[in-house]
């Protein structure tokens with residue numbers, strides 16, 4: 001028994017005096033005693049405790065977490081368990097919830113990576129006092145943008161041509177904007193096809209991951225930024241600006257925020273998405289601003305990059321003061337002459353040849369050039385940032401690499417037009433037509449003197465086949481001559497071969513049936529009826545077997561063909577519907 | 584402007600591609616479909632005064648032998664089940680595909696097309712099976728991709744039902 005109680009017990013009266021004392025106690029402190037008993041009961045009953053706790057819990061948590069971390073340490077395992085469980089049950093719920101949070105966080109880290117890239121370029125050009133450098137510096141001062149950003153802007157050539165907003169689940173087009181003067185192919189189809197391609201990729205390669213970020217074709221790229229309900233896709237010509245991805249992601253998030261309900265309940269009605277046009281155009285507008293600037297200034301900025309300028313500036317001074325070798329100077333002169341190479345900074349320090357500059361991918365290897373001038377490769381410390389040079393020889397070289405022409409093809413740049421001549425197969429010509437304008441430095445393509453070998457072959461086959469005739473019995477429009485049927489069959493076999501050849505050349509074959517009647521046949525309807533009989537025969541034969549669009553039979557009207565039969569004409573038709581004459 | 588995705592479902596060679604081709608105008612050789620296994624065509628029409636664009640998804644050639652991938656169906660607002668009147672087994676396959684589509688899309692509008700009506704003399708499909716399906720509430724059309732009979736009507740009924748929701 002504790003000492004305190006012993007003491008208290010010592011002062012207590014003898015047990016026999018208890019009844020009176022109890023009465024007295026009851027009188028004096030009875031009220032408090034009852035309260036005390038109630039309190040004790042409360043402590044003993046668990047359910048009362050729970051009720052009380054829920055009343056005080058929020059305050060308690062607040063108080064405790066102000067004083068130390070123990071509470072959060074104690075709760076962490078439980079909460080982690082709960083989150084894990086929720087993610088396992090339905091990961092999408094959490095992904096959707098954190099999308100607005102995680103987006104900005106990721107962008108921040110990208111922005112940091114970008115700014116360090118800008119810095120490194122900044123350092124590269126920091127000391128340059130070339131005319132280019134000075135001009136860029138002035139532009140930086142005028143626009144208040146970092147110098148490095150201006151350099152990047154002039155070094156990379158690009159244009160964002162179209163922006164698609166696509167519903168993620170259905171791959172349906174929600175909205176589409178396009179830069180002025182850009183010709184578009186069916187955006188609804190592009191949208192669905194992109195969806196199908198994404199399905200294909202995710203079904204074939206990885207489990208669940210459906211996001212394709214870029215699809216490249218030539219110098220055109222399709223960049224995709226996706227959110228839970230929609231994605232934004234940009235068609236970029238040239239090298240994509242490094243900031244595009246971030247801007248696209250921002251746009252996706254903005255649209256998810258502003259059209260959240262329309263996206264969630266989307267049932268095919270695209271009208272509400274007209275409202276997203278301004279933010280989609282935002283992705284184009286920035287590009288347009290740059291284009292206009294170039295136009296207004298008649299292109300000096302671009303020319304600056306195009307003309308190789310060896311920038312020695314302070315470096316030359318440094319070099320001279322070191323009395324460095326003639327070789328170094330000779331080598332730098334050679335670099336100055338070399339198209340597609342821009343030296344921004346060069347010095348010779350302790351036997352190390354340090355060079356910083358810009359280099360077009362199609363240019364000669366600068367190291368090789370330096371070696372020719374007697375500079376050992378081990379002593380060279382070079383760093384080249386990529387850029388696109390506009391000297392004709394480099395543009396042609398770039399076009400050759402991009403288009404991979406056969407040996408029989410020659411190319412030359414006149415102005416900004418790539419002139420191509422010689423002979424090539426049709427597939428190559430199509431590819432060249434589609435891709436040439438994406439070669440930086442080429443704005444038009446002239447193929448007028450290029451011979452399409454496949455079209456030539458189709459034309460000469462068509463020439464051989466044209467103007468066959470099929471005879472009918474006098475006075476009859478029935479194709480019952482077995483001879484005529486055999487003739488027609490044979491003709492069709494040749495047509496099938498022609499269709500195959502023509503397909504390679506992107507041409508369709510059209511058979512034109514001219515009905516005829518001999519002068520001594522009386523019935524004026526005979527000619528048309530004969531043409532009709534042959535037309536039916538063709539339909540019968542070709543239905544299902546040959547794609548109908550490759551073979552068109554027309555001309556059931558009688559034409560001046562004054563014999564008892566029909567004349568079969570052959571026409572080749574190109575994609576635009578123009579007739580290519582047989583030879 | 585309303586846009587909807589529709590899928591074509593049915594056994595091999597029942598005429599899915601021919602029906603789509605019959606329904607849309609202007610098809611000029613598209614090359615991509617061989618690689619990714621689907622072919623997408625587009626048709627614009629008016630439904631109760633509203634412009635509706637249907638994006639029609641059709642499986643390409645050999646892929647039809649493989650299992651239909653759920654991603655092919657994703658987001659579709661309706662589908663067309665196609666059977667070939669001259670092959671009774673294709674009608675059984677349709678029931679299986681209907682279950683599959685229902686499990687991914689839920690209760691969206693669909694129609695059953697029994698195709699090759701122009702060969703009615705050679706039909707194997709009997710009226711009894713058809714009656715049973717009709718009693719289940721299926722809407723059934725007889726079509727011919729060859730003659731064009733019933734094609735436009737079928738697609739437009741589906742479009743109407745999808746738009747009315």
Ligand SMILES: Nc1nc2c(ncn2[C@@H]2O[C@H](COP(=O)(O)OP(=O)(O)O)[C@@H](O)[C@H]2O)c(=O)[nH]1
Pocket residue numbers: 543544545593594595596597598599600601602647698699700701702726727728729730
């Ligand atoms: N007689 C007839 N043949 C048809 C019809 N529809 C399709 N076909 C033929 O059936 C074959 C298969 O058609 P296709 O459209 O490729 O079928 P899919 O495999 O379902 O896409 C082809 O030879 C078509 O010409 C039709 O309505 N009538």
Ligand SMILES: [Mg+2]
Pocket residue numbers: 599600601641642643644
């Ligand atoms: Mg097919």
